[in-house]
Amino acid sequence: MTILKDVSLKLYSTMRLGGTADSLVEVKTKDELNKAVTWAEERQLPVRMIGIGSNIIWRDEGFKGLVIVNRIKGLEKITENTSSATYKIGAGENWDLIVDQFVGLNLQGVECLSLIPGTVGATPVQNVGAYGQEIAGTFVSLEAYDRMAKDFVVLEKDQCSFGYRTSRFKTVDNGRFLICFVTLKLHRAAPKPPFYESLDKYFKEHKITKPTLIDIRSAVIDIRSKKLPDPAKVANNGSFFANPIIGQDHYKIIKKKFKDVVAWEAKDNYKISAAWLVEQAGFKGKKDTETGMSSWKDQALVFVNEKAQSTADLIKYQQKVTDAVYNLFQINLEREPELLP
Ligand SMILES: Cc1cc2nc3c(=O)[nH]c(=O)nc-3n(C[C@H](O)[C@H](O)[C@H](O)COP(=O)(O)OP(=O)(O)OC[C@H]3O[C@@H](n4cnc5c(N)ncnc54)[C@H](O)[C@@H]3O)c2cc1C
CATH class of the missing domain: 3.30.465.10 (Uridine Diphospho-n-acetylenolpyruvylglucosamine Reductase; domain 3)
Known part of the structure; x- marks a missing residue:
């Protein structure tokens, strides 16, 4: 177990932004984890455990503590x-x-x-x-x-x-x-309908009447690969916003103006598609030259770091999108990936 010093955190977020970690260690066992935590506690340093960084964005200030990358297998x-x-x-x-x-x-x-x-x-x-x-x-x-x-x-x-x-x-x-x-x-039970709407559509289109687990996995992979960029090739964190929940009155106002609103009933409320909101605000496929950020052409909810210089650029782009959505729908979008620390 080697504790590395001054490690660029761009390598530990699939958005490829952020400053430097003072210390970083990869742990493969519980014992190594124990030693790493003890090392940090003796020095009164903050600790953060991560996986591959597909749901985190590091701030430009970096992390003044020990980042522990979990590599425990089995x-x-x-x-x-x-x-x-x-x-x-x-x-x-x-x-x-x-x-x-x-x-x-x-x-x-x-x-x-x-x-x-x-x-x-x-x-x-x-x-x-x-x-x-x-x-x-x-x-x-x-x-x-x-x-x-x-x-x-x-x-x-x-x-x-x-x-x-x-x-x-x-x-x-x-x-x-x-x-x-x-x-x-x-x-061990066989998969049973009803399936999620887009999966159901996929099975009908592909004439699959009794989908097996392998069929479901293949369908999900096919659908996802067509609309989401591979984070190994394109810097992104997947969906940037969670689908917001709004009350019935608010939903009725939106529905009156936008007949094709994409939403699902959620108990007594409505869950609105954040992708639809961002698309309506005009950001699908947008390339923002000021920040170097863009929204993915096939899925408006995915922010892509094309040429951003810093996390500050990303935050500026986020603000542009959330402001536009708020002005149009009076809905505050909430970021899904976590900003660390
Ligand atoms: C293209 C793309 C598509 C995605 N699609 C989806 C999707 O459909 N549904 C969905 O829910 N998410 C999705 N995500 C988000 C992401 O893949 C998941 O949240 C995933 O579980 C993050 O795993 P990670 O190892 O990268 O975690 P990280 O990003 O490294 O960490 C995420 C959070 O978990 C904490 N953490 C990580 N590992 C540990 C641990 N062992 N112990 C304690 N805390 C830990 C971190 O501190 C951080 O708070 C997508 C992301 C991308 C890039």
């Missing part, structure tokens, strides 16, 4: 019966490779989460979700180093406060738990 079957199987997975595993393995084993529950970039350990943080599935649906528990208790702890699902793209790890306990292992329970 996939272990814990229990199994005729209807389900439970696995404990290292937080540093690549999420999509794990999804691929479960689909290959004909285990259901995460197939719609195919091709989401990042590590297993980050999935509970924002309760990753796509195409009608979210990690909370299969999540059993996690093992983490609790920086408050200064010990390893196990948290069960009902202790994680999962919500739409959120959890206690993203809100009240942000940065407190350094996740080492995640346990998921997958099912």
Whole structure:
């Protein structure tokens, strides 16, 4: 385990922006994690654990502490019966490779989460979700180093406060738990309709009447690859804003003016497509010469760093988009990727 000094954080965010970390270390075991945390605590330095940085943006000031990159690996079957199987997975595993393995084993529950970039350990943080599935649906528990208790702890699902793209790890306990292992329970049941709208459309177009898990994974990969840029090639953080929830009265006002508004009923409220809002504000495919940022041509919600010089440029572009959306709809968009520190 080597603690590196003055490391550019551009390499640790798929947006490729940000300053320098005073110290950075990659950990492969719980023991290494313990040593890294002790090293930082002895020097009273802040600590931040990350995966591959696909949902974070580093500030230009950098990080005056220790960044811990989680590389803890492993996939272990814990229990199994005729209807389900439970696995404990290292937080540093690549999420999509794990999804691929479960689909290959004909285990259901995460197939719609195919091709989401990042590590297993980050999935509970924002309760990753796509195409009608979210990690909370299969999540059993996690093992983490609790920086408050200064010990390893196990948290069960009902202790994680999962919500739409959120959890206690993203809100009240942000940065407190350094996740080492995640346990998921997958099912042996065949996939059943109703499927998420865009998947349903895909199956109809491709004349797939009884989609298997492999069909679902292939469909998700196909749909995603057509509209989302690959962060390994194009600097981006995926969806830049979460879909906002608005009240019925507000929705009616918008619907009256914009008949084609894309929205879904959400309990007594409406969830509006943030992509639709950004598109209406005229930003789909926009290239902003002032900041060097752009909005992806096939998905308005994805901000792309084309030539931005700094995170300040990105924030300036974000402000342009949120102001335009607010002026048109009186809706405040909330950023999905986290600005650190
Ligand atoms: C093209 C693209 C598409 C995307 N699509 C989706 C999507 O469909 N649905 C969705 O939900 N997200 C999506 N995302 C966002 C992102 O992929 C997920 O949030 C992913 O889980 C982040 O994983 P990561 O390893 O990159 O985490 P990072 O970005 O490194 O970290 C994210 C947060 O989790 C914390 N964290 C990471 N690992 C740990 C750990 N082991 N212990 C404690 N805290 C940790 C970090 O401190 C930070 O707060 C997309 C991103 C991109 C670039």
